[in-house]
Amino acid sequence: MLLFFLIFIVGFLVVSCIVQSSNIFERLFLGMPIGLGLTTMLLFLYNSIFGSYSLTSVFIMVILLLLVSGAYFFLRVYSKERFQKLFKLDFSQVNLWVLAFLGIVAYLVWGISTKNLFFPVTSTDAVMGYDLLAKAIANEGTLFNSVLLDEDLVKGCGPRLMYPPLAPYSFSLAHMLDFESSKILTTFFYVSYVGAFLVLLTKISNLTSAMFFTFFVVIIPEMFAHGSFALTNIPASAYAILSVVCILIWHQKKDVSYLVLATLLSSLMLWTRNDTIFVFVGIQLAILFLMLRKKNFKYNLIYAASILPFIVWAIASKMMIPKELDSIFVDHLFYDSEKLNKLLDRCYTILTSKTLYGISFNLFIVVLLAHIVAIFKRKDNWFLLTILFSSLIGYTLIFYQISDENGFLFAANGGWLDSGYKRGLFTYVPLFFVYMSQSEYVKKGFDFIHRKLIKG
């Protein structure tokens, strides 16, 4: 556990350096996902330059990261006043409404984490993909190991081994430390995600509202179930959602440090799953529209840095992995109205499924329609809606480009749509609630309730 503690401290220090005004909870909840992400990048760098590593080398690398981030923190960021302020906790906004929802959220997170830590890795995608690769990384000390370089295994695993390596590298740390399974990483990601979501949301809405919508985000049924699976969907969605919330904080508070934090989170998002590229595109579009009048593209350029890991992995995987798989995509643009209608129909069925996402979509549509005038007349939340719609439409249409020659695109229970699309929505459905929390009337309503609960 010492290794994970050191990784957490690295993340804690990095967040402290990037957002100097961040509170203790932001640093605590963002510490682990950022520390893990940076560690995996360093491990990849080590593999690319020096080859295999041992557990001792991992410790040395993490300690080096710790020294660098610690040195920067103490030389450039630390001040006694700021440090004392960090531990002055303000509970003046807490009320019984918040405590009720906090209680149930804490119970749910505890419950799913208990389940997660008790059972070993059983999900097919992990067994025949990420965790298999993680075992090989742990044993051979390199990503480019006997599993990833074995043609039969790469074919047997399908596209799972083609994803960027954040998840397998992270899981491999647990195997190196001889844990019973790698699922402790899922708990690290899940707990951090829920906590950071709540804490960051309080930056742009009051605690009463933030707690209520965090509750709704936690109880998205399918996503909640994934809190006990060693897959890539929870880490990727966590990075994506937190990136978007950080971008919103930057947009509303004009605090550039949150743009930098969002850039880091997005780079880790793209270091986890390729399909999150649509979130990157959505954010770029929103920033572009925002800055188009001023013709100031500085912020687009800052955020563009987050695509680096995506490019690095695209090159590395092409060079190293013996990929003889047939591409699942149609290699040219086409128009097939029947396929498009069938696809949109199935996507709508998935999105509105109450067993998968509860009433998330219904609530979103109600709130969106209630704000239709505000959106068009006062441009209410157009920034967030640009990110949400452009990325969701892009993500949905990419499935249109997938070939259905073998019938696997529309296959029930396990096809690309029923299995893949629904998991990718983990990134977008929580953003419905972020939008609701920011929408004009809902915000006004919660401001009123919050005032009543705090001031009477």
Add this chain to the structure above:
Amino acid sequence: MASKKTNKNSKKNRQKGSQKNQKQTNQKAVKKETNDKVPPPQKKKESKATPAKEKTANGSSMNRIFFNFIALFVAVIFIKIIFQPVDNDPDKFNVGYDWLMNKMLKGNLELIEQNPDLSTKEKYLAKGGGVDVDYLYKIKDATDSNDVLFFPPRYLLKKIGFKKIVSIAYATYFLYPRKVYYSDSASIVVPPDATKIVSFNDFGIDQNVEVPEVREQFMILKIKK
């Protein structure tokens, strides 16, 4: 007179908001307070204002407590409605929330509470690992980590009743770092680096292997080198 002037000055200076003047005024005010034994008439205002303020404060405090308890009540009712059991009725708005709380989470936590000491293998079997996981553990226990294993052809494994072992990725996950090969359906060609044959129904018995005295349906056969 002098003290009145200083008071007026201090008010003007405060309005201007100039830091220097504020400092001066504060210094003068401090001097004045130390000179005058009787506190300024502000005290009279305070003595009148305090009960009113207290009343408002008490009122708002009571309101706050009242609203908080109302909010708590609403929150509890809301949470209860969200997680209300619906008997798998797909038309109910909370069918997914009911599943996560009352079925998935409750069922798993009960299973954990009743079986806290399960081994990893038993946990796999509890999660539907079936005969595949059972045999993969047997193979793992009967071989060394550096062994290279040669499996029967997939059709034979399917015929016996296996579902997951037929996948090289699945088998490798449980047997890693052992390397896994599958026999071709048409003819048996043992790879040169294979060290053991995983035998079902006498598969591989005719190869260059150490045949055990008692033959069983499942055996691990050591390849002679």
